[in-house]
Amino acid sequence: MPRKIVVIGAGGAGLTAASTAREHNPEAKIDVFTEDEYIAYSPCAVIYAIEGVIEDFDSIIMHTPEYYGKKRNISVHTKTKVASVDVDKKIVNVADGTSMPYDALVLATGGRMFVPPIEGVKLPGVYTIKHVAEGKAMKAALKKTDCVVIVGAGVIGLMMAVAVRNLGKKVTVLERYPNVIPRIIDEDMSAIVQKHCEGLGIKFVMGTPITAIKGKEKVESAVAGGKEYPCGMVIMATGVRANLELPNQMGLEIGQLGAVRASTTLQPYRNDHLVSDIYVAGDMIMCESAATPGPIMSQLGSTAVRQGRVAGINAAGGYATYPAALSPWVTYLGEIQAAGTGLSKGLAEYFGLSIVEGKAVGLTRARYYPGGKEITAKIIADKETHRILGAQLVGGEEVTGRINWMTGAILNNVTVEEFVTSYENAYCPPTSMVKDVVNQAAEVLMAKLNGSK
Amino acid sequence: MPRKIVVIGAGGAGLTAASTAREHNPEAKIDVFTEDEYIAYSPCAVIYAIEGVIEDFDSIIMHTPEYYGKKRNISVHTKTKVASVDVDKKIVNVADGTSMPYDALVLATGGRMFVPPIEGVKLPGVYTIKHVAEGKAMKAALKKTDCVVIVGAGVIGLMMAVAVRNLGKKVTVLERYPNVIPRIIDEDMSAIVQKHCEGLGIKFVMGTPITAIKGKEKVESAVAGGKEYPCGMVIMATGVRANLELPNQMGLEIGQLGAVRASTTLQPYRNDHLVSDIYVAGDMIMCESAATPGPIMSQLGSTAVRQGRVAGINAAGGYATYPAALSPWVTYLGEIQAAGTGLSKGLAEYFGLSIVEGKAVGLTRARYYPGGKEITAKIIADKETHRILGAQLVGGEEVTGRINWMTGAILNNVTVEEFVTSYENAYCPPTSMVKDVVNQAAEVLMAKLNGSK
Secondary structure, three states: OOOOOEOOOOOOHHHHHHHHHHOOOOOOEEEOOOOOOOOOOHHHHHHHHHHHOOOHHHHOOOOOHHHHHHHHHHEEEEOOOEEEEOOOOEEEEEOOEEEEEEEEEEEEEOOOEEEOEEEEEOOOEEEOOOOOOHHHHHHHHOOOOOOOEEOOOOOHHHHHHHHHHHOOOOEEEEEEOOOOOOOEEEEHHHHHHHHHHHHHHEEOOOOOEEEEEOOOOOOOEEOOOOOOEEEEEEOOOOOOOOOOHHHHOOOOOOOOOOOOEOOOOOOEEEEEOOOOOOOOOOOOOOOOOOOOOOOOOOOOHHHHHHHHHHHHHHHHOOOOOOOOOOEEEEEOOEEEEEEEEEOOHHHHHHHOOHHHHHEEEOOOOOOOOOOOOOEEEEEEOOOOOOEEEEEEEOOOOOOHHHHHHHHHHHHHOOOHHHHHHHHHOOOOOOOHHHHOOOHHHHHHHHHHHOOOO | OEEEEEEOOOOHHHHHHHHHHHHHHHEEEEEEOOOOOOHHHHHHHHHHHHHHHOOOHHHHOOOOOOHHHHHHHHEEEEEOOOEEEEEOOOEEEEEOOOEEEEOOEEEOOOOOEOOOOOOOOOOOEEOOOOOOHHHHHHHHHHOHHHHHEEEEHHHHHHHHHHHHHHHHHHHEEOOOOOOOOOOOOHHHHHHHHHHHHHHOOOEOOOOOEEEEEEOOOOOOEEEEEEEEOOOEEEEOOOOOEOOOOHHHHOOOOOOOOEEEEEEEOEEEEEOOOOOOOOOOEEOOOEEEEEOOOOOOOOOOHHHHHHHHHHHHHOOOOOOOOOOOOOEEEEEEEEOOOEEEEOHHHHHHHHOOOOEEOOOOEEEEEOOOOOOOOOEEEEEEEOOOEEEEEEEEEOOOOHHHHHHHHHHHHHEEEEOHHHHHHOOOOOOOOOOOOOOOOHHHHHHHHHHOOOOOO
């Protein structure tokens, strides 16, 4: 009898799990269930399709259910809700009344947009961004309005603000925290990003939570700090919470961050015991931080595919682990790129760590080479051990590789001194300074830690 | 009495040593001697000035001798040859008959272009590239010729070939090895680079050393493999050798690679003993490889400033080390970037290591995001320990950060399995694929090492 693998969820985590399971087990019967109509796309790509940088929504979809069927012998059941899972009997019960037994189950139902329960939030003209269907509706609606309020200045809120601004709309961003991309990057780095976005014509109302949305039949304004901001559309970019419907029904343990607690093999817990033959992955789970002991959620596409791979190997009967996450991320905001990895100042404080910061401003090319763009690097280290805990970058180009570089250093518990002494950078005038801005920041940090300069 | 620090050489290593010594010792008397007229420029920037990407030669010069005098209280003596150093008496003897005592000496006289002693090599129209003066002469001479032969398809030869081709000249590159950037990158990666350069209209004659340069009063042709290649100019890009004039006079130990042997504190050896108060840095020295036990030379600008910093701190009375080098490098060849770090296949064989390779071809952006460019990543691991030993990249953009990322992994003795399991990549559609090409290459390599797929 071939192994029966069932995957619930068809985002990055679920489909990577299914494909990886197929690679590791050519014989298995693999079924994927999703409530969604469209599969295999990056939610952040929806924003580019709304803006029109990407011509149509179809092109962001990597593969169709038919492709999975024909090319990988994986059955994808779209628009199909799973009502419950019987963990003891190892059976998935579909909402249409059918059921399917499994040998191994991958749960990857992702996250749900969190929308604060304020007045007017159900009015026509209030949108969230995650699914293709929502994106299509928003794109059509944007043609009929000139003025948009975006709630939340996190990465998704800012990406959306830039996209809508590029479409020529008036854009106001409301944020309850005092700085953009709050908690994940520090105030000084936030300030660079906010200034850049303001330069694009985006207005910010900071430290001011939205309290209501006004309108008779549809959105007419958003209210924050007692002031009314007239608009034809409100986009809620107020974060993603783990989708806990099935985990709760299944009795899986939920951790302190409100997500499914998982072992390094990505197995969930139930009644204080690891559950055999169930694996969890993606936006719905909580794992260990690789920067410091403590839990984090890593709700990133890159994390989803990494966790999906591990879940898929294990579901296929192999063995793989996902030990811990640093959640390196990068975003592109109209000619500027911002990125981070490991702990920010705020997160380090949350974990009770004393930190020292080093920062440098440089260029992405040699000073004399045309086209160089400003880039700011910041490194955070533990005051006690001098271990690098986090890094942040904001610059005009070539930011992604640098944040991966720092991610590797943190993973290997590298101290600032070791970084300065041994972390060579590659150099040629069109792609870097002879001493990279990251190395410069590390030298500043080392001087501070050693009390000189 | 303030400490007397003398630096011989005013390239990246020498001037970084002088500036770093000043930062660490505000009182010291610091003198820099150089035979050169121009100081503080990157030799590879000379090529961009010849091409005209950079408008004039002046703009590649970071600082003038006057700047060092006024801003850093460092006396730079240009066009001043040091005839000898009396190591026992600690005195530098200048060619003009004056002399200067030192408490600490930094020797950073760099490299000299190696030019094979073939027939016709002294003819007018034969050039090397390193100094500003040569660059200016070559730029003027290029106006009078349409056809150039470049000898050597290493990084400098290829950069020069692209520059001269961009000026509209016919360009033929002669290379004695069968592939471009030989030994440093592998044949398969070389092939991508060569094909790209051929697409720019550059002709290659491979596996064919130059045997003579013909001409009556000036260059008329180059001869290789019994064939004559007519041309008005020959550019010798046949490598840089350590400048051993002063080291030999001083009796310093020369290592098996023909360069000054140095301790991790960058002190040279003499009569089997470490020399006190002398530090060496830059193109003239040999150090340990960080990838495998064995010596390497790292003749890179980025290495020069790193070593210069260590020499400067130590010369100022501090303590710093340069333990080992991986020599990450990157070059830009007309819309393509090539880079490497650690060991290539050829170097691994030289060191007697059995290796396994993993390679992946991807894009620099998400498949659907406009403007993405092809990028190929190759990772080399030790067959026995699975430790990553080297990496190579060729792609249209965002190559430098990735090679630094791999450099960090090699420095930390990361295995392929650890890389696959823990090395997360940051992702957003405009700057990477959800699983970066480097991570893809690591997965291919892990599958090969583990005998599956």
